Amino acid sequence: MMKRNLKYIFLIPALFAVVTVFIFAVLYQKNSDKDYREVAQRSYRIFSPACPLKADFAGEKMPLDLFYVHESLDREIMINTFMHASTILMFKRANRWFPLIEPILKKNKVPDDFKFLALAESNFYNVVSPSKAEGFWQFLKPTAIHYGLEVNEEVDERYNVSKATEAACKYFLESYEKYGNWTLVAASFNRGQDGISDALENQKAKNFYDLYLNEETSRYIYRIVAIKEIYGNPVQYGLYLRASDFYPVIPTYTIEINTPIRDLPEFALKNNLSVKVFRDFNPWLRKYTLTNKLNKKYQIVLPKEGAIHTEYLQKNLINSDTYFHDTLKINEIH
Numbered sequence: 506m507m508k509r510n511l512k513y514i515f516l517i518p519a520l521f522a523v524v525t526v527f528i529f530a531v532l533y534q535k536n537s538d539k540d541y542r543e544v545a546q547r548s549y550r551i552f553s554p555a556c557p558l559k560a561d562f563a564g565e566k567m568p569l570d571l572f573y574v575h576e577s578l579d580r581e582i583m584i585n586t587f588m589h590a591s592t593i594l595m596f597k598r599a600n601r602w603f604p605l606i607e608p609i610l611k612k613n614k615v616p617d618d619f620k621f622l623a624l625a626e627s628n629f630y631n632v633v634s635p636s637k638a639e640g641f642w643q644f645l646k647p648t649a650i651h652y653g654l655e656v657n658e659e660v661d662e663r664y665n666v667s668k669a670t671e672a673a674c675k676y677f678l679e680s681y682e683k684y685g686n687w688t689l690v691a692a693s694f695n696r697g698q699d700g701i702s703d704a705l706e707n708q709k710a711k712n713f714y715d716l717y718l719n720e721e722t723s724r725y726i727y728r729i730v731a732i733k734e735i736y737g738n739p740v741q742y743g744l745y746l747r748a749s750d751f752y753p754v755i756p757t758y759t760i761e762i763n764t765p766i767r768d769l770p771e772f773a774l775k776n777n778l779s780v781k782v783f784r785d786f787n788p789w790l791r792k793y794t795l796t797n798k799l800n801k802k803y804q805i806v807l808p809k810e811g812a813i814h815t816e817y818l819q820k821n822l823i824n825s826d827t828y829f830h831d832t833l834k835i836n837e838i839h
Contacts, residue, residue, distance in 0.1 A: 554586045563616035563687035581731035598629040600751035613674035664788040696722040756809040766795040
């Protein structure tokens with residue numbers, strides 16, 4: 506009997522210890538969660554980005570003294586500032602494609618700001634819109650053909666960046682003859698010349714900022730200018746990016762063909778490339794064959810030897826954009 510009572514005497518303190526530990530664990534968990542939330546509240550900060558006091562598209566001033574113009578730009582500045590992944594990827598890819606697009610715009614006497622239109626259209630991905638607009642410049646098939654691009658089952662030059670940029674320049678210059686205003690030219694690229702012309706006539710307006718338009722077109726210019734503003738002043742909008750963060754230009758060379766290619770995968774392999782890499786550099790070739798019955802001349806783009814390897818590109822970094830930090834001292838970021 507004595508032994509049985511002793512067993513219970515030792516069991517009671519053990520049980521008490523377990524209950525005590527459990528209570529303290531629960532209390533600690535509550536305190537820990539409370540402390541965690543307090544630290545999060547103290548540490549997490551979101552600030553409204555500054556809307557610029559002055560802004561322009563292609564040298565044409567944006568009338569930011571009008572409240573709806575200011576608020577429309579402010580909206581796009583905020584959206585593109587806080588869509589960090591999308592905005593950073595845009596700029597990474599812009600570093601690769603701007604050097605190809607800029608000289609074509611300059612040669613055609615089209616303002617440099619139109620490169621931001623292409624960036625806003627596609628983020629420099631070969632996307633297909635719900636309306637079947639395709640390529641970096643998002644041409645619809647009839648428009649692409651009208652401005653000299655070949656579009657068929659085998660070849661779609663909307664995906665040829667150089668040719669598509671030339672076609673876009675033709676559109677811009679033709680539209681400028683019509684409107685005499687680059688902002689309206691850009692808006693018409695989204696809405697169409699008929700849509701902008703009808704809106705100007707029906708509303709008795711003379712400029713883009715006085716037009717009442719559908720939401721997509723009414724936001725279009727503001728988005729382009731917001732992207733341009735953030736790209737030109739990245740640190741002001743919290744983007745601390747180094748030159749090494751960007752996707753470099755990949756060195757290439759071209760070969761001209763004027764005969765059919767009956768087997769594109771075989772053609773790629775003969776040039777020591779996989780079909781994947783070959784298509785990445787020539788996305789305008791849409792099939793595994795190129796019939797070319799008329800013996801038309803085509804320019805095939807191929808990467809230089811070794812240029813598809815990351816190590817090669819890092820050693821031969823091309824086009825380090827001066828807008829961004831070549832070197833970034835972490836202690837400068839507060």
